[in-house]
Amino acid sequence: MRTLTVALSLSLTLGLTACSGSGGVHAASGGAGVGDPYFPKSGNGGYDVTHYDLTLAYAPDASDTSDTPDTAPSLTATATVTARATTPLSTFDLDFQGMKVNSLTVDGKKASWTRSGQELKVRPSAALRKGGTFRTTVHYSGTPETITDPDGSDEGWLPTADGALALGEPTGSMAWFPGNDHPSDKATYDITITVPKGLQAVSNGELRSETTTGTGAAPTTTYSWHTRQPMATYLATVAIGHYDITRTTTRNGLPVYVAVDPQEAAASRKVLGKLPEIMEWEEYNFGPYPFSSTGAIVDRGGDAGYALETQNRPFFPGAPDTATLVHELAHQWYGDSVTPKTWRDMWLNEGFATYAEWLWAEDHDGDTAQQTFDALYKGTYFDDKADDDAVWAFPPATPTSAAHISDSPVYERGAMVLHKIRRTVGDARFYDIIQGWAATHRHGNATTADFTAYVEKMAPGKDFTEIWKDWLYGHGKPARP
Template identity: 95%
Template structure:
């Protein structure tokens, strides 16, 4: 068995204003958490991150698997050390601020190049800069840390954070996993651009978000460094790193958009046919959803056991094993709905999953499958799933108000969320419906929005229509509506 030894150094860039004496800044502590209804500790108040610059170095365990000595056990312990630079702006005068960061040891921390003190409690890393931060100022912080990155268990029981794999590692962050491998403002309401540089032993690849700026091998030819740049804002939960052996394919769509696909060799044959549809799917989604919001696209396909779910990691979605066409359509649709238009809180998850699920229905409708109306009717009649329990689960709670953090990825958020969109389509007609979903993506491009923003937008776009029944019974109503 191969274990992981990992190196990551994180420098956090945040602008600092000096203050001292009677004329100094009157500052207060930034809040620990932004008050998310399901993840109250996630995110932090008092600042807005604009850029993360992460530099990672990864070294796998190369010891003899048959060696059971204490020396081998000590050497094989997975280790992470790092440097990251984050740029942020104070939104209120700050005497202290928090970062979300779970596990690993903080070795040193500076704010604007000066040593700062810090304390830790759970996922909160509380920083006291040497001088208060004035509102509106950019400031810089450097955090150096080491240790074993954690795999975090979600409230629904799935794994995220840092996931060791047979030949490397995988970082997935929805909803709170990014704090396992870099400190930051870990909430979807604070988006930033990224530079992620990863050094791995020669022979391994390192794939991340955005575009590959450079790939260089050291003079000793023992390590290769991959530098990735994400120029459009990205939520922390969408950041990813995939380290291992991959077959890399670089192509472009018909309109010149770069396509970068990384596939584990064990999944290459099974993935080839569906991944060949990626340019066609992108063209179809641009026609239906509007201009693609990012500067590249693609996919990461790892082995089936490396994670328990696909995820819409920005620019190139992640898949555990070869995806089917519907899943590829779904995760690519998230690039518009979820990645570009990102929810303000985790309560608004249906704005991600309802849209991406409805994209599956629309694709099937346009490619000789069931119409969206037939899918809607099957769900309402309870004949969509093979298991009656799955059919009943669609009505467990309203899509706009999941019952708890453990249920933000349940069927009402996906299927019933898609049913809400279909009800809107039936109410306004196809032409106005596509105006609505394209306009929604354009209006909130690279931003954040919530359910109230969406309902207000729909009503603005179709002022002569009455949506009361849809909002009351389908979006917010408990139980199965009386009629479809």
């Protein structure tokens, strides 16, 4: 068993005035949830976060051998989040599940708060004015939770053999820091992690500093990471453990930071060596890379049940194959930079990244995208007929429930939609569309309706009625491939 000591500063800077009788601010509750069709409690109304400053200190739990319960908190946090009020606020919510809140202030003044499920409802001492900024500081303690997704997979805070791993899609970030946990609210980040000397701590963005302090039995090392491009909460990560660290650059000077568990180093070496080549190929096809560094995190197989496109450096449970590396790096354009506005728009992430795999194979002596499309349509793509049938379970733009937002129709049938567009407009216009889409919504959010409108704008005179009706929104297998 491991324990964790964390100092997490969440500052929300919203300089607003209080209601004070006649002529004062008429404020109301910001509201819990942003109305996501699949995760209605995720996110919060009334404010827009611009920056998270998270400071964590991790230490193994030395109390395991004791016959008495551990009385020391496993996580202690002081946090800083910066945000802007979008409406006058008398109260607002943060998404935060588990752990104990010890104290909370808004703009340096003590604020009252209540908790219900994942909602931390805050009442500042004075109402907050629309358009201003506010700072919320939360002190909390406890053991971060592992959250089970509707599809049965684990996220949140995952203990590993030599440390811990934080993964957040779709709702796991609320297990290790309070915030506005919905993809529609993106922000910049500073994440500082202190660990016992000998462990590494890897996160998003660029490593600003690495400092070892203390002597004797308990020296520590502090890693300070900065993410200067906006990032959705579900893409934030922390990986703590023993890693072989490689720092290189691509041919155009982009920093590459790769962290690999020593047990996975040999198996990962060949594929990870392709990372610069894959990045160059993806920039050629998708347009300029939207972030200031790239890389990968490879932990042991079994530490998580899936790879994830954590921003700047995707996470892999065990050595990835080439297709998976292509997929997760493509997400840096489609998902991380252009982020879905709701979880209903998940195919804009997964359909694009899956089609990137098809394009890579086509350009590297594998099946053409048309051959892959045909195999899926004929039901000969997967080894199991049930997997072939699952492609047609629901339309990619409207998953049946939260448990199915990562199912085959979102991935494979989503990629088929893109291939249908490509066949309709031709290669030159298709690459104009996917590059322009990434550029137009760079560091922003978008919906399926935004995408279909963009395609129609970029290809005037072309008829997409059948594609939208039968392939994107239609139920069952379309009559014609």
